[in-house]
Amino acid sequence: MPMKIRTNHIILSVLFACIIGVPTVFGKETPKIDSLKAAVNTETDAEKIVDIYIHLSSLYENINPDSSISYAEKALELSQKINYKYGEGTALFLISYVYDQTGDWLPAISNLEQAITIFTETKDSLSLIACYLNLGVLHSYGKDQVQALNYMIKAKNICEEANKTYGLSVVYSNIASYYEYLREYRSSFRYYEKAFEVDTLTGNIDNQCFNHIALAYNLLKLKQNEEALLQLNEALKLLPQINNNQGEILVTLGFIAYYIEVGELHTAKEYIDRVIELNSKNRPNKFTVDIYNFLGRYYLKKQEFKNAIRLYNKAINLSIEQEKYDYLSDYYNELSEAHAGLQQYQQAYEMQTKAREAYEMLKPDEIIQALSNFEADEASKAERNKILLEQQLTSAKNESEEFKFRAKAGLAITALVIVMVALIFFLILRKKHLNELKVNYNTINRQKLLLEDNLVKLAEDEQNLKKLNATKDKFFSIIAHDLKNPFNVLIGISDLLRNEKEARNSDDFDVLINGMYHAATSGYELLENLLEWSRTQTGTIKFEPQPFFIHKVFEINKDLNLEVAKTKGITISISEIKAMVYADFDMVNFIVRNLLNNAIKFSNNNGKIELLAKRDDKMLIVTVKDNGIGMSPELIENLFKIEKSVQREGTANEKGTGLGLILCQEFVKINGGNIWVNSEIGQGSSFHFSLPLSLS
Structure with missing residues (x-):
């Protein structure tokens, strides 16, 4: 399980020190504090008193x-009284920072938003960078991750406009954490490296240390354990220069993750005991x-499932x-694994659902x-820079041509004046x-x-x-979630029947x-679609x-789905037109079967489904029509887009992934036709596709 390096505010405190001119101090604070308290009593300039209060805070x-x-x-x-913007x-920024450190992130957001209003009014770009970075981090704790990402991108844009590089490190680190959340570890690794490059240029030791830890987590996920250990050791070397409790906790957590991953649980437990001691000295215990998470993983690895739970x-x-x-x-997923270890499959399934x-x-x-838009904007900026160059x-x-021309002209005149002989x-x-x-x-x-x-x-x-990224994301989403669910149901029910004899x-x-049957059928259908889809993507599918006669395909699929339709009282009628088409029989059979399955799935009890065909010049228009629940315009717009999720349950809670329609579209195009749909909510749907008529 990835772990975000929760050090953004520690980094930002250093950044903020650069903005307000206050040095970040982690040791020997008492003499400095006493000196500042004494200065308050003697200072007469109100703005300087404010600066001293800020320094003390x-x-x-x-x-x-x-x-x-x-x-x-x-x-x-005092600032409000003297109008010192x-x-x-x-002051609002510092109040927000302390609220976050104490776990009160909602008032932290409120104070930051007030600070942004003021710094926007005064056009203080450096302070705005710090505010938007912190606001992005605060929003990342909650549900609105896209808003958090947008704040980070806004901070990046201000950094580039102001030609300031230090804030870019925090932006790149947080963008990396979003790729980490999506389990895109190579993309995450790339942005952590970019952050590390910025910190190396600016000499920011704190950020270099934290990025070493983040790179180590990514390398562990990529199963590059030796390289991960090297990154952790580099972070450990920088730790004396940071000299703060939270930095030591983060490095220690990184070693815990490494030793749990490589199975050295005794060493991992020693580090866990160390981090518990360090955290007890940290107020609040953030x-x-x-x-708790690492202790849970430790006991899960030891198969002490009750302690892990x-x-x-x-x-x-x-x-x-x-x-x-x-x-x-991630916590729910790990909890599910612990319940499964105790053979508590019902609880494991419930935790998977919650996950x-x-x-x-x-x-x-x-x-x-949002990340795709960001990457597109970055590519567009690079393109504009190329054009400018x-x-x-x-x-x-x-300019060079003009200079050469003038030089030649001057040389010619001089030559004429000096000597005509040399003409x-x-x-x-x-x-x-x-x-x-x-x-x-x-050449140029x-x-x-x-x-x-x-x-x-x-x-x-x-x-x-x-x-390709959208295709890959869809494929991994189906494998990670949809393909796993039917097998969880089969395992849970079969285990219940095996151990609970009275259930029989x-x-x-x-x-x-019936539950086992539906789960097995759903899993088989999804697996079949995945295999067909993978063949279309790799170009190994044969087109023959x-x-x-299209009527033959209608009859085969009507007989195949008759029993399923009867369970809902649905009637299936076939067009009397017996037209001959020239196409791949297996592909057309798959298209009709998939569309008929969908029509049954989204039809109400006692519904009606029609399989129709009509000639249109040199093409045959095939229609699968139902009077079911229909679709909204928004849903229709995304039906045939691999990057969009159009999953929804049927009228009897049947499951689907939307992949079948993607395959239908692929097969129709291979056969030289088009596919489209007409539908209204509550009025049913009509799926049409065209095929070439046979010349014979």
Whole structure:
């Protein structure tokens, strides 16, 4: 399970120190605090008193949150009285920071939003960077992950406009964490590396240490354990330069993750005991949930499932209490595994359901879309930079040509004045030089055309990559969630029948058998669709067109689905037209079977389904029509898009993935036809597709 490096605010405290001119102090604070308290009593300039309050609040933030808030509130009150906008915004920022450190992230957000209003009014871009970064981190705790990501991107844009690099590290780290949440570890690794490059350039030791830890987590997920250990050791080397309790806790948690992963549980337990001791000295205990999580993983690895269940329940309850949902899905998954270890399959299934609900609650599809938009914007910026560079090169070339022309003209006039005798020799040299310039110009022109061709290919590759990413995301989503569910049901029911003999003779026996049948059927149908879909993607499917009567396909599929239709009292009628088409029989049979299955699935009891065909010039239009629940325009728009999720339950709670329609579209196109749908909510649906008529 990935773990976000929850150090963004520690990093931002260093960033904020750069903004307000207050050094970040982690040791020997007392003499400095005493000196500042004395200065308050002697200072007469109100703005300087505000600055001293802010400095005191900053020094207290890691050792006494109550004192930190108290001095920040004094700075806020005095700033408002004297209309000192900078002091007012800075005080609100510090109050927000301390609230977050104490776990009160909702008031932290409120204070940050007020600070943003002030810094926007004063056009203080540096302070706005810090505010938007912190606001993004705070929103990432809750349900609105897309809003959090947008705040991070906004901070990045301000960094680039202000030509400031230090904030980019935090942005890249947080973008990496979203890819980490989506289990896209290679993309996550790439952005953590970008963050590390920024921190190396700026000399930010704190961030370098934390990014070493983040890279280690990614490498563990990529099963590169030795490289992960190297990253952790690099973080350990930097720890003395950081000199704060929270940094040591994060490094220790990283070693715990490593030793649990490689199975060295005795060493892992030693580090767990160490981190518990460190966290007890940390006020508030902000790493308690992480410690519960690692203890749970430790006991899960030792197969002490009861202890694992107890600790994961603590992690879940505390996360919900603090309204931090970003890793709730992972905790439920681990809890499910612990219940399964005790053969408590019903509880394991319930935890899997909660894990999926928690995962969907954070709207992963919207996160994917937001990241896709971000990547597209980045590519667009790179394209604009290339165009600007090309314009600069063209301008430089023009200036060079103009300079050469003037030089030649001057040389010619001088030559004429000095000596007419050298005219012939000069003309010969000039002609030779012009030939060289022509060769150079042709070379530059060819390079320009090559660059333009490469830019077009790059844009095409980008579009193909987006499509491939969407296809891959859909495939992994189906395997991770939809394909797993039927087998969980089969295992749970079969285990119940195997261990509970009285269940075989109970009134629920038929219900259980029907449940096993539907789960097996659903799993088989999904697996069959996945296999067909994978063949279309790899180009291994054979296309063997032949002439045949469409009526034959109708009859086969009517007989195949007759019993299923009877369970709902549905009648199936076939068109009397017996037209011959020229197409691949197996593909057309799959298309009709899939559309007929969907018609049954979304028809009400005692419904009616019609299989129709009509000629249209050189094509045959095949229609599967039902009078079921119908579809909204929004649903119709996304039906045949692999990147969109259009899953919904049938009228008898039948499950589906939407992959069947994607395959239908692929097969219709292979056979030279088109597929479309007409539908209204409550009025049923009519799926149409066209096939070439046979010439014989």
